[in-house]
Structures are given as structure tokens and as C-alpha cells.
Amino acid sequence: MKRNIRKRGVLGAVALSAAALLVLSACARDGGGEASPGITDETITLGVTTPLSGGTAGPGTCTVAGLRAYMGAANAAGGIEFGDGKTREVQIEALDDAYDPQKASSNFQTLKNEAFAITSGLGTPTNLAWREAATADEVPQALVMTGDPIFSDQEESPWSLGWVPVYQNEGEAFGEMLASSSEDHKVAILSQNDDFGEGYVEGFKEAIAGSDNIEVVGELTYEATDTSVDAQLTELAATDADVFFNAMSITPLVISSLERAQSIGWEPSWFLPSNTSSPGAILEPGGASAYPGVYSVAFAKAPASPEFSDDEDVQTFLANLDEYADYSDVPAFPHCMWSYMLGATLEQVFQDMEEPTRESFMESLRSIEDFQAPLMLEGTTVNTTEDGEPAVSTVVVQKYNGQGFDTVDQLE
Template sequence: MRVASVVAGIGIVALLATGCSRGGGTPNSTEDGGGGEASPGITDTSITLGITTPLSGPTAGPGTCTVAGITAYFGAKNADGGVEFGDGKTRKVEIEALDDEYDPQKAKANYDQLKSSVFAMTAGLGTPTNRAWREAATADEMPQALIMSGDPIFSDQQESPWSLGFVPIYQNEGQAFGELLASSSEDHKVAILSQNDDYGEGYVEGFKAGIEGADNIEIVKELTYEATDTSVDAQLTELAGSGADVFFNAMSITPLVISSLQKTQELGWLPSWFLPSNTSSPSAILEPGGAAAFPGVYTVAFAQAAAAPTFADSEDGGPFLDALKEYADYSDVPAFPHCVWSYQVGATLEQVFAKMTEPTRDDFMTQLRSIKDYVAPLMLEGSSVDTTEDGQPAVSTVQVQKYNGKGYAPVESWDQ
């Protein structure tokens, strides 16, 4: 598993330097303003976006991807001349990324460091880390745009008027799992292990909604763990004694998922698994964990998998991998989906920029909430970006997939 090797390529501060400069003038300078005084972080020739995300520590693999994908997307755009905005100006897009190590206090400190120099914050990974500065972003009227958290609070326009999540909310994923299991023609006993925070609670809430009314499903044991835990062996031992044949593991920490897969095999407990999309990588998690030993491992997806055999030869896959290598110094095939997701964030932001007629954060948020039925690069058929529905993130549609020993294949019913 390659966790932090890309950090050196991206760096603690990542700047899209290819063909890119800050341009002339002060941060608020515009030649013909577009009807509003420019917000910090944008000039007539450039716009700067900030990211706080884990670039080191146990979640560095997904975290570095949240920078790499968007860096690759705008690196290619910058090399081609820049991005055309709705005010008629073409701007280069710069990225400033800071490492928060998945620590909420560091994430808040990073935000405080970036807020005066960037136009908007985007793409960063983590529910507790993004929550740490959500209220500050609201007070500062700073866009917290298309972040990598499935917490529904970020997509609630009353609670978070300056925020919007990108990935499906945890309830969306959990409900999809529940509905799949409820489609089974057999009886099932379910054991649940969830992260003791909004992340875990959201997944479990959605799962329970999905099985509501299904008389063939029984939850026999529920336990939690803390995101700071280094082992969940005690919980797994207790869950193994429950007799459950299905394990719903709402876990966000990559090493814990691997060790959990290994520990349940040591215990002789071989249930079918449900895994969140952000901790379901075949090469980085399932293969090291020996997931092929289980009767089924399921996850959900809305984007193509970079490790798929046909990906590199596809219309969008080849350019994505080329841009990732050239502009993000990320030469390997991404093991985590976050590289693709943040590339899609870049493409979605370009749609927003094309609608902006004023260089202001206020106009940015107005246009951010106006994207509908946009099929971003590398999206699975049936998925699209829709930012117009209050309470939902930019992407809310998911497809359940089953691990086949190498990758995932879509499934429509449990008995398939």
C-alpha cells in the first residue's frame, strides 16, 4: 500500500506552477470589476483555491489524492491557457494545500492560515476536520466548496450557507446497502461496527432506513470505535460471537479496515461485508486484508475505478492518468477513489467558474448551487452532479458493487 509516497510530489503546499503565475496587481484588483469588488484570492489572471487535508498519517493515501486529482485537472487547464470565466476573463487556477494529518485542530489552524489569501476552500478530506472550521467559514463568508465529507450538515443550506459536500452523504450509502440486503430471499443477521461520530452515525442511520420493514433482516449486535483507536480487536471478537452473517463496518481509517479483515479471518468469522466507498480500495485495502476469503464484500460507487483493466484506454481515463503524472507528480495508478473524485471536483468547479460574472465569493456560491445534470469526467453511467437540491451534496446517486477478487462489478440484488 502506497500511503504517503505522493506527499513529496505534492508537498505540504501545492502550487499549480505549470504555465501559472499570480499575475499583476493586488489580490482584489480587476480591470472592469464585473459589477462587484473582487474577493480575496482572485485577480484578472488567476484564482487561488485552498485545501486542508491529511497528507501524512493513517489517512494520507486518500488525503493526498484529494490534492492530486484537482491539481492534475487544473494543471492541464493551466498548460492549455487557463479557465474561461463568465466575466470574459481567462484565469490560471492555483492550489495551496496544507497537511492537517486528519487532526481537527490542525485543520482549523490551516484554515486560519489560508483564509486571507485564497478565494475558496475545496476538496479536503474528512468529517471532523471539515467540521472544525465550518462555523468559521460561515462567519467569514468563505466558500467551503465540494469537500470530501458525506456529513449532511455541509449540504444543509440553512445550517451551512457557505458549504457544500461533493460525495454522497453517508445516509445515501448506508441506505443503498440496506436496500440491497433487504432484497435477499433469505434471512440475515447483521453485526455493526461504526465510527463513534457523525460519520459512523450517518451510515448506520441510512442502513437502518434501507432495511426498514424487511422482516428477513435482524441486527443482532452494534458496537462503536473511536477514530483515534489503533485496534478494534476487542470489538471484532465480541461481534464474531453474535452469529451474524453480514458485517456492516462503517469505518474511515484505512489501516483499521485492513486489520479488521485480517482479524475476522483469525477468529474464523467470515461474514459478508459492507464497506464505505472511501475505505474500499481493492489494491490498498482488500488485497492486503485478504478480502477474497469472504463470501462477499460490497461497496458503493459513482465514479470509474482507475485500477480497472480498461480504464487507461478509456476516453477520460488516459488523459486523467497522464495529467496526474505530469502535473501532480503522481505516477502510480491511484489506489484510492479520491484522486478521481477530486479530478471531478475540478471539472465541476470549471462549470461554476464559467457561470461567474463577478469575481466575488457571493457570486461563486450562487453559481455553485446552480449546476444540474452535469456528467463530470469519469462518472459511472447514471450518476451526475446536481447542486440544486437542499440537503443533498453535489453527487447523491450511488451504485452498489461487489468485489470479485480483482475489482468491483455492479449488482442489482443480493441474490445476484
């Protein structure tokens, strides 16, 4: 089931010497003017602020690993030829923000004069922490991993663009599938008390509005800093809901929630966000096979899925991940695949850049249309040309099969 996003001169007494002009030309673009920070004729530096420690370190580490894998392979092949005719090597500087907005903001201040663009980092509160500063300083906040629609609104965020589908889209996709069921369902909702959780719930509720067969019988929230949601699960279990919509972004809490619900005898069908539905890192440790169904959405091929074990894209990805990112395991989180696809998209942007400036980068960034990045599922593409939408705006609904996910059209 595929779902698309809805919307939303006079010379001075001292002239520059010929020698000085030659020095400046190394950093100047054709037609005059200096290149932006973080780029030379030989290299371009990309910055990343993302959680490399704490509860979201697993997916956060993947946001760097996939990018290193793609760019490492590109560098080994001779670098990337940019639209200005120069071939450059891509360097990556990644800083840990531990999913802390204050640390993310501090990281931005460190990176803004060292990196040409800041990309790939995970988290809504952390990316929001420096979005306004990026706009004020005219630093690209490019293809960041948050589903908040504000990052793709050109008026509100002219120097930003989201990478992953907006939260509303994921929630809507599951809501539409549930609403199409021929049976009656009672739904319990637990959501993170921020834009992340609110977005998922908003999309879900809009999709089930007017459906006679769907009743929301309980709705609670939790804080991203909480270490337990046992009390909320106990209260929601008392509703006897047969579907649990869990808009949760913290890996340890998802695992403990799966375990807790079983321990109190509550076994509904689950919906989980795409970033917290990893088969190996979350569902298997949490005992997800005990439930009648665990559903999520995706736009990337999962290497752990038997369906893609021999896929050429997957094999190339795994080899590059091992060689250039020192990541030898099959990724437990989709963010490894997402950042690899993101790297391929950035290569397209670089190839179209006519000048080594952030302005030229943003112009090229917003001109990618129907790009089939490596690892993309059939029916999904990268499109950055529509205001209000992130780079990826299509998803398919999938059901956990004990190892990976299968695409489905209805609740099973």
C-alpha cells in the same frame, strides 16, 4: 443498483487620483466593488486542508492529486475562461491537517485571506471544525469530501457544499439491497463513534426497517483514534452474523479488521464505505478475497478495474495525474478520481461566474445541473441545485471481484 438521496457620498476633500483608480481597477469587478481575496485578473487560488500525513494520508493525498491533475491540464491549455471574460490560471495551496480538527481550523485561518475558496479536503470532523468560521467570514467551503448532510443545508451552511453522497445514502443503498434478498440474514455492525459512523448506520437501519429477513444481532462502536478493534471483532464474531456492516473510515483499521476476522474464523459478507474500499490499498492487503463478498458503493470509474482499462476518460485522467500531480501509480483510492471530477465541476462554476467575488462563485456553484463530469459512472451526475443534497447524490452498489468492482443488484 442506483440509489438517490432522500431528504432532507459625498466625496471627501481628497479625491482618488486617476492613477489610483487604474490600480484599483485591476482588482475590481464590473459595476464597482473589489474582487474577493485570492483572485486577480490572471489567477485564482484554491485552498485545501486535508490529511497529508497519518492514517488517512493515502486518500488525503488523493484529494489534492486529482485536483492538481485537472487544473494542471487546464492551465497548460491556456487557463480557464471565467464568466467575467477573464482567462485565469488556477493555483492550489494545500495544507496538511493530519485528520486533526484543531489543525484543520488553524489551516482555515491561514487560507481564508490567501485563497478565494477552500475545497476538496477530506474528513467530517476536520471540515466541521471550520464550517461555522467559514459561514461567519463568508468564505466558500466548496465541494468538500464529507458525507455529513449539514454541509449541504443552505440554511445551516450557506457558504458550504458537500461533494460526495451523504453517509445515509450509502448505508441505505446497501440496506435496500440486503432487504431485497430472498434469504434470511443476521447482521453485525461496527461503526465509528461520530457523525460519520452514525450516518451510515442510520441509513442502513432505515432501509431494513420492517424487513422480516434481516436481524441485527450485534452493534458496537470504536473511536477514530483507536489503533485496534480486535476486541470488538471478537465480540461480534460470537454472534455468528453472516453480514458485517463496517462503517469505518481509518485505512489501517480496515486492513487489520479484514485480517483479524479471518484469523478468528469469522468470514461474513462485508459492507464498507466508498472511501475505505480501495482494492489495491485496502482489500488486497487485507485478504478480502477470502470472504464470500465485499460490497461498497461508487460513482466514479476505477482505473484499476479491467472494465475501464481502455476507457478514454480513464486514460486522460492517468496521463494528467502523472504529468501535473507527479502521481505515476494507478490510484489506490477513489479520492483521486473524485477530486479530478471536482476540478471539472469547478471549471463549470468558474465559466458561469459573472464577477470575481465569492458571492458570485456561490451563486454559480449552486446552479450546476445534471453535469456529467469525466470519470462518472453511468447513471450518476453532478447536481447542486437541490437544497439539502450534495453535488453528487447517486451511487451504484458494487461487489469486489479480486481486482476491482462489479455492479450488482443483490447479495451474492
